[in-house]
Amino acid sequence: xxxxxxxxxxxxxxxxxxxxxxxxxxxxxVVHSPEGQGRIAMTKLAVVGATGAVGxxxxxxxxxxxxxLTELRVFASSRSAGSNVHFRGNDLIVEDLAGADFSTxxxxxxxxxxxxxxxxxxxxxxxxxxVIDNSAAFRMDDDVPLVIxxxxxxxxxxxxxxxxxxxxxxxxxxxxxxxxHKEFGLERVFGSSYQAVSGAGESGIAQLNRETRExxxxxxxEIGVPAFPHPILRNVIPHIGRFDANGNTSEEMKFEREGRKxxxxxxxxxxxTCVRVPVMRSHSVDMIAFFEKRVSVRRAHDxxxxxxxxxxxxxxxxxxxxxxxxxxxSFDCEVGRVRMVPGFQKALHLFVSGDQLWKGAALNAVQxxxxxxxx
Ligand SMILES: NC(=O)c1ccc[n+]([C@@H]2O[C@H](COP(=O)([O-])OP(=O)(O)OC[C@H]3O[C@@H](n4cnc5c(N)ncnc54)[C@H](OP(=O)(O)O)[C@@H]3O)[C@@H](O)[C@H]2O)c1
Numbered sequence: 001x002x003x004x005x006x007x008x009x010x011x012x013x014x015x016x017x018x019x020x021x022x023x024x025x026x027x028x029x030v031v032h033s034p035e036g037q038g039r040i041a042m043t044k045l046a047v048v049g050a051t052g053a054v055g056x057x058x059x060x061x062x063x064x065x066x067x068x069l070t071e072l073r074v075f076a077s078s079r080s081a082g083s084n085v086h087f088r089g090n091d092l093i094v095e096d097l098a099g100a101d102f103s104t105x106x107x108x109x110x111x112x113x114x115x116x117x118x119x120x121x122x123x124x125x126x127x128x129x130x131v132i133d134n135s136a137a138f139r140m141d142d143d144v145p146l147v148i149x150x151x152x153x154x155x156x157x158x159x160x161x162x163x164x165x166x167x168x169x170x171x172x173x174x175x176x177x178x179x180x181h182k183e184f185g186l187e188r189v190f191g192s193s194y195q196a197v198s199g200a201g202e203s204g205i206a207q208l209n210r211e212t213r214e215x216x217x218x219x220x221x222e223i224g225v226p227a228f229p230h231p232i233l234r235n236v237i238p239h240i241g242r243f244d245a246n247g248n249t250s251e252e253m254k255f256e257r258e259g260r261k262x263x264x265x266x267x268x269x270x271x272x273t274c275v276r277v278p279v280m281r282s283h284s285v286d287m288i289a290f291f292e293k294r295v296s297v298r299r300a301h302d303x304x305x306x307x308x309x310x311x312x313x314x315x316x317x318x319x320x321x322x323x324x325x326x327x328x329x330s331f332d333c334e335v336g337r338v339r340m341v342p343g344f345q346k347a348l349h350l351f352v353s354g355d356q357l358w359k360g361a362a363l364n365a366v367q368x369x370x371x372x373x374x375x
Contacts, residue, residue: 041373042070044104048097049111050074050085053201054134057362058109059087065366075100102127109365121162131162132365139164139258146261149367150309151178156371163368166262167254168360169193173285174259175333176352179307180300185292189270194277194284195240199356203227208278232278240274249274282324283356290347297338300348304335314338322353333359
């Protein structure tokens with residue numbers, strides 16, 4: 001498992017040097033990097049929605065993973081245009097997305113609401129840029145690959161146009177299911193998610209923080225539009241997305257639809273209840289998975305231990321199991337509580353926790369960008 005909590009900076013913000021090995025170049029709103037990074041090509045990159053919960057983590061991960069940049073531009077709405085975001089020890093000025101010129105950008109990572117991506121991602125694509133989109137706007141389009149690199153990264157060979165990132169709960173759940181699918185042949189999943197407030201972006205984080213302050217101080221605060229339909233502190237809310245005529249939410253249906261596309265399993269089916277919980281960061285998914293073949297916990301453990309992007313955390317005697325607190329800021333998703341389902345020889349019960357701001361969004365996007373620039 002690779003975990004990053006403390007960054008080693010080459011020099012403080014005033015000095016403006018890039019962190020980590022080999023990159024010691026002064027920044028001035030644009031990032032200049034030295035030539036040559038092995039097989040990695042230097043890239044002109046844009047982060048769109050750079051002031052949001054996901055966009056900030058994209059910037060963080062570009063630093064942590066030493067992404068090779070020659071130029072970085074950051075965009076958001078007119079509300080934040082002109083403000084600064086911090087990157088590799090320097091402040092970058094946020095540009096207004098309206099009227100943005102993408103002609104000099106090679107890769108744009110979009111971290112905006114669906115409607116904003118729907119409008120501007122095609123503009124970026126038509127300017128010759130490869131777009132990696134974190135919104136739901138293009139995920140189910142036939143000509144748009146929906147990619148988790150560990151599962152269907154082969155789709156990234158010779159890509160252009162728009163590449164979609166999956167829904168956060170889908171990504172985290174599939175990270176646990178995919179190694180088991182390869183071993184036993186996945187058919188269907190029943191389960192529940194436990195989704196952090198930051199899954200709703202900055203407004204979700206703000207609501208839990210505000211309700212916590214109000215609870216501690218007893219003083220009510222002014223609020224704008226709440227992120228959730230009910231209070232989230234000391235509560236769980238079984239409602240994420242819009243309800244359909246069958247009583248499922250849009251979030252719940254994404255797991256099945258996106259799961260089918262990513263795993264190339266047209267008959268995969270799922271029934272989830274997606275639940276918002278008062279956790280700041282990292283989603284968890286409890287799943288009962290049904291397979292074509294007979295299963296065993298030992299073989300499931302072996303498959304999960306060998307899987308890329310997964311940490312097996314399954315030693316109940318030692319109190320070891322996946323949790324949001326330990327999954328936060330980890331590149332890997334944690335999988336544990338793997339056990340047989342009484343009465344079924346072809347089913348496993350498992351619990352997965354993963355940082356939805358990382359593997360459910362920003363990390364997956366940066367991994368895609370890394371694949372695109374590696375020769
Ligand atoms: N949060 C998660 O865990 C997660 C996981 C997977 C996917 N996603 C998806 O990722 C996207 C971003 O989510 P988030 O959680 O980061 O949301 P967020 O915290 O609300 O941030 C939204 C970002 O989009 C920008 N934006 C909003 N309206 C805009 C406009 N009209 N023009 C230009 N920029 C605009 C905002 O800029 P301002 O600061 O100017 O408002 C901000 O930078 C969404 O599609 C979301 O569904 C989120």
